[in-house]
Amino acid sequence: MRINTFFYSIGQGFRNIFRNKMFSLASIATMAACIFMFGLFYIIITNFNTAVHRIEEGVSVTVFFDRDLTESQIQAIGDDIEKRTEVRELEYVSPEAAWEYYKEIYFEGREELAAGFVGDNPLAHSANFQIYLEDVSMQSTLVRYLESLDGVREVKQSEMVANTLSDFNKLVGYVSFGIILILLCVAVFLISNTVMVGISVRREEIGIMKLIGATDYLVRAPFVVEGILIGLVGAAIPLTLLYFLYQKIIVYIAEKFNFIGSMLEFIPARTVFSTLVPVGIILGAGIGFIGSRMTIRKHLKV
């Protein structure tokens, strides 16, 4: 391929867009809407996942041991548990620490009542491990393992929280994937339509090109360039818009809705967009490429 031919194809791709202004604008608008929705879902999901992850980090399994176990035996069991892949963090809570914690919660302001237990720890047999998981969905596997261990008296788990989080996470993932897939199909269809109109408008020119001796590449390339350009412009607009909107919104929420801000910590814009921008651009260009290639294959026999 000659360099002239390459630049000619690029130039013609641009010209195609301006020749079919209305269709190009419609395609860019649709593409922009799709990428905007994609970006929006991505931002929501990313923030949601981070929030869920934070909640998950707080979900723990508590293991209590038989009364006759010594502390060293308990520690030995703890060492075994720590080796499990499901375990992110293991925290030993001694009977003394358990009692201190209990007192803080239940005897606050009535310390004289707790004083009656001095020298007689009512939680003497409550030494336990708080186990924090790598992934909440692994909880049931870990609990089965813990229950099978000798010396383990009781395993307490927050099954409902774990299952709900895990299921909700999956549901959000599936729904988002479905919506994005539908949007992308619509975008491919519209770009394909625009390129098809371009082909029919330029049918005479294509005929002349073929008779003059233009290669298949030269006849087809401007349409592929057109599709990719529509995809790129259609991606750049919403990504820029989302970037500024996101920055404004997180500042606005932090200022106006303090209570949400304390529950939900937004991911910084730079972090979100360092992934979203390249993915959005590649997606836009990719959809443009696929849409135009599909049409060329179907409607442009050279």
Add this chain to the structure above:
Amino acid sequence: MIKLEHVSKSYSAGIPALNDVSLEIEAGEFVFIVGDSGSGKSTLIKLLLKELDPTEGTILVNGKLLGKIKRKHIPKFRRNIGVVFQDFRLLKDRNVYDNVAFAQKVIGEPNGRIRKKVPAMLSMVGLAAKYRSFPKQLSGGEQQRVAIARALINEPSILLADEPTGNLDNNNAWDIMKLLEEINSRGTTVIVVTHNLEIVKVMKKRVITVKKGTVVSDSGQGDYDDED
């Protein structure tokens, strides 16, 4: 050189557009192909351009058997054949210069070369002063000159003209024919498909008459078979 041997072409309906046609055209010849509408003239042009493949027979153009040319090599083959149509087929959104330059651009000629060759070609067809005009600002004769310039800019050895005077008045038609004769005198093989029998008679060139897909006469000096 063009050589057709027992060439037949049938479309899907089964009626042959060309039936057992054999003919030979030497390099540098000027040949008229005459015949009524539907006689098979356009099919002949399409076969020579390898827009169509014959149902039977072989076609040799510039030493190449068209049946053996691979699809990917068709563009290169076509660059050696210039084509002119009755309806000019110019790009209406481009001026004269760009219409002619278009033929060079699609074969990837460098811009510097295009800038030199196009004005020279426009001078040759007598349109140097109108290089900025758009097709709708030109007369029919001028539009056909642009089409001829476009067909010749890539220096083909063969020029196929399909009814080049069909849309022109008598004066313009003669101007175009003189131009084609001049092009032929420079060594280009010129094949003109036409209905204009007056031109055929006056120019006294070789005439191939096609009727119902068959060559019924092939004679020199402007003679043709005019029996209905």
